[in-house]
Amino acid sequence: MKTPVSRRVRDLVYETFASEGRAPSVAELARRTQSTVDAIQKVLNDLAEAHALVLTPDGDAVRMAHPFTSAPMAFVVTPLDGHDDRRWWGGCAWDSFGISAALHLDVRIDTACPQCGAPISFQTGPQLPPPAGLAVRFPRPAEEWWADVVGTCTMIRAFCDRAHAEQWTTDNVPGTGYIAEATAVWRLAGPWYGDRLDPEFQPHSREHNQGLLDECGLTGPFWQLP
Numbered sequence: 001m002k003t004p005v006s007r008r009v010r011d012l013v014y015e016t017f018a019s020e021g022r023a024p025s026v027a028e029l030a031r032r033t034q035s036t037v038d039a040i041q042k043v044l045n046d047l048a049e050a051h052a053l054v055l056t057p058d059g060d061a062v063r064m065a066h067p068f069t070s071a072p073m074a075f076v077v078t079p080l081d082g083h084d085d086r087r088w089w090g091g092c093a094w095d096s097f098g099i100s101a102a103l104h105l106d107v108r109i110d111t112a113c114p115q116c117g118a119p120i121s122f123q124t125g126p127q128l129p130p131p132a133g134l135a136v137r138f139p140r141p142a143e144e145w146w147a148d149v150v151g152t153c154t155m156i157r158a159f160c161d162r163a164h165a166e167q168w169t170t171d172n173v174p175g176t177g178y179i180a181e182a183t184a185v186w187r188l189a190g191p192w193y194g195d196r197l198d199p200e201f202q203p204h205s206r207e208h209n210q211g212l213l214d215e216c217g218l219t220g221p222f223w224q225l226p
């Protein structure tokens with residue numbers, strides 16, 4: 001059976017992010033699928049509508065294909081293998097673990113604590129959890145994530161510890177968000193993102209993803225997917 005162009009476009013976006021750390025342009029996608037710019041633009045619109053990727057505000061370029069992002073955000077993901085000179089921007093703490101999971105790769109994640117500004121740098125991988133004590137704060141409930149998905153990712157940050165995440169919340173947006181252990185977010189990222197680059201990847205159902213959240217102890221109204 002011939003692969004539909006939307007699937008080829010989606011796969012090319014992911015392959016280019018994985019191998020080059022960037023999103024392919026519309027013209028590039030048109031050339032590589034022997035299609036037209038107009039047809040590709042329509043495919044991208046449909047993929048964005050289905051939440052398979054995120055376009056820029058003008059809609060003419062790929063901004064994110066989770067866990068990848070085409071623009072600098074708060075996390076840098078570096079392979080531990082010094083001969084592998086790829087680098088990726090991590091859209092958020094969860095996505096940074098997701099890049100490691102999707103690529104089946106041990107990495108170093110670099111970011112900074114929003115509360116104290118201290119650099120945070122640690123090694124992690126599919127079998128290597130992040131340091132105990134590290135905290136990840138989610139800014140808004142799951143049902144609101146996609147209303148502003150870039151904004152949501154921007155605010156899913158890693159903090160030195162729970163105390164810094166709590167202090168930052170009190171000082172900036174009291175009473176909001178959810179503070180999780182980074183190890184729980186790492187455990188979630190494995191099955192959530194681990195199959196993203198598989199040739200046979202199929203989008204997860206809502207029920208499947210809700211089950212993954214449950215298994216990591218992320219339960220209750222805050223974690224109820226829409």
Ligand SMILES: [Zn+2]
Binds near residue numbers: 114115118159
């Ligand atoms: Zn801190």
Ligand SMILES: [Zn+2]
Binds near residue numbers: 094152154156
């Ligand atoms: Zn994210």
